Amino acid sequence: MTVTIKDVAKKAGVSPSTVSRVLSGHPRISLETSRKVKVIMEEMGYTPNMMAKSLVSKTTNSICIILPKPAEELFSNLFFMELIRGIVTQSSRSGYDVLISSGANEKEELEAVSRLLKGRRVDGVILLYSRKDDAVIDFLQSGGYPFVLVGRSDRYEDILSVDNDNIMAAYDATNHLISMGHERIGFVSGPPNLIVSRDRLEGYRTAMQSKGLEMKNEWIVEGEFLQDSGYRAMSFFMNLPNRPTALVAVDDMVSFGVLRGLNELKYKVPEDLAIVSFNNIPLSELSSPPISSIDIGIYHLGYTASQVLIQSIQKPGNQDGYTNRFVIPHRLIVRESSMYAPGK
């Protein structure tokens, strides 16, 4: 039915090994033979069987993305899709296919990863989120399988990872507000167990300190990456005696909550409260007013993750002494929500 290397060989009057060599560009094949074989391959519509190839070469030219379990929320969805696009684009440029996998729980996830890697269906794995993925990461590490983490992990120093410099990003965001003339700046953080929350908080603190600005404890509130947190934080802040004139929010969704609340109370943004947040989701520029945000380059994050992984697959001895943490640059996008210099 399907045309194999042998069929091509027979028709071309050469041996299968010759055809194989033509395919792989082996140096010791005469130009004439090579051309002849190529023509015949074309004629017969030959496509190499990847399974057979993989079997002997012990290589699949494909990688796998492990999706965290639920991923139901808006930002997650946008984030993952953007990441996937970056990964798929880069992988495809490098000639790799991308598998998506996920499990209902950590056990299933581990089983899937093990099956894919030990079963030689993929050459490496991209892990999203640095939750407490101990089991999966341990498996990958002890098995010596190539993998890269998107997001930072503090537990493992020696694994490949791609991430932003969230400390610096938060520093930049805060500093932007300071340079606009703000002195009382609030911060809405995320869950304290996430490294990203901690890093961003640290960046905020550093900026405030370095400018000698006061940092009241009541100006820092914890929340989730959700609208509600913003809404609550807003009403808390606005009732403070000496309330902040600006705030940094750990995620754009939080800003939307803040915005909604301020709107209901007839406050004006940025005049009554200036806002900067993180992630620059497509909606940030669509809200009214548009929100200033730190673009973390999600697509780029995915693109680089794929690049790093494939590199590590192709030359496993990547211990060049170089770093194994890759930092994707961020970029502050200033929009209306922070374009106001407060009078003293």
Added chain:
Amino acid sequence: MTVTIKDVAKKAGVSPSTVSRVLSGHPRISLETSRKVKVIMEEMGYTPNMMAKSLVSKTTNSICIILPKPAEELFSNLFFMELIRGIVTQSSRSGYDVLISSGANEKEELEAVSRLLKGRRVDGVILLYSRKDDAVIDFLQSGGYPFVLVGRSDRYEDILSVDNDNIMAAYDATNHLISMGHERIGFVSGPPNLIVSRDRLEGYRTAMQSKGLEMKNEWIVEGEFLQDSGYRAMSFFMNLPNRPTALVAVDDMVSFGVLRGLNELKYKVPEDLAIVSFNNIPLSELSSPPISSIDIGIYHLGYTASQVLIQSIQKPGNQDGYTNRFVIPHRLIVRESSMYAPGK
């Protein structure tokens, strides 16, 4: 290095074929042998090599999703991610892996599909969007490869597809407004070359006609699935002498544009203009006011697509005389944007 079926066989003192049969639950294996082999497999940490398996079985237990090219827009991203989740979940339940592929242009896309299918890397394909995919669809059809289309195609009657009943959905949306007491209802459509635009327009028309309501041409405007279209449509409608009291928009993004415009002009929703739109993206309930929307069950669309495809892979003779168009139910979610009964 890795443990193969032969290693297991040797250690168990049986032949490789016996091990293989244990694996596949062959009936003619004694319980005793089966148990012994299983224990040893466990001990040695044996995982079957998928490539070898695929090579002989001519089956890969994996399917492929073809992502349309750019997919940069907000809705696309949300849509695709949701769809992917549905597909991955179902596939994983059926024991299939999912590959994601895309091409920069139609030619690349065709090459990728051809390579994957002819190269026996996947067993079937899920196509998203029914653009003028002639080349890819033609290839799949003429090659007899299993595939399913998400979205409707009018050109091909005999291919598997999963879709909503957009005509009925638009009918329901329109009818909802009518039953609230609206009589002058506008419609903001999408690009006329998309079937989904045409279907939704048709549903609107049917509803209006069936209630004997007048349909002025000026109440129907064409646009894109973007905010801007909504913004423009809004200002057009509001300047009409006898303007609509409600409108149906082909996509939630359009509604957001309408909302923004009305807000700027100090109009109130739903009192001055009631709104219903389609797709029920996560933001619909977060805007102010929350927007009534038709939920089209994107996750379900993906879930079903995977199901249908895998079924068709497993028993190719799926011409049971049954339909090959699978319709996913939609659901009207009524929110504040349409909760107002206009006085005459």
Added chain:
DNA sequence: CTGTGTAAAGCAAACGGTTCCATAAGGAGG
């Protein structure tokens, strides 16, 4: 005791490639 039926397991040939080793044909050097 021989013939037959049946259950359990082994043998070996695929599946479609790759690659090491061998071979044949020139051409160069002595």
Added chain:
DNA sequence: CCTCCTTATGGAACCGTTTGCTTTACACAG
């Protein structure tokens, strides 16, 4: 003219499984 390289190709083993066909070993009927 013979030997030795070099270059282009062929042969065959192997990658890890599956599976049709045998073989083996009993058990039982005749």
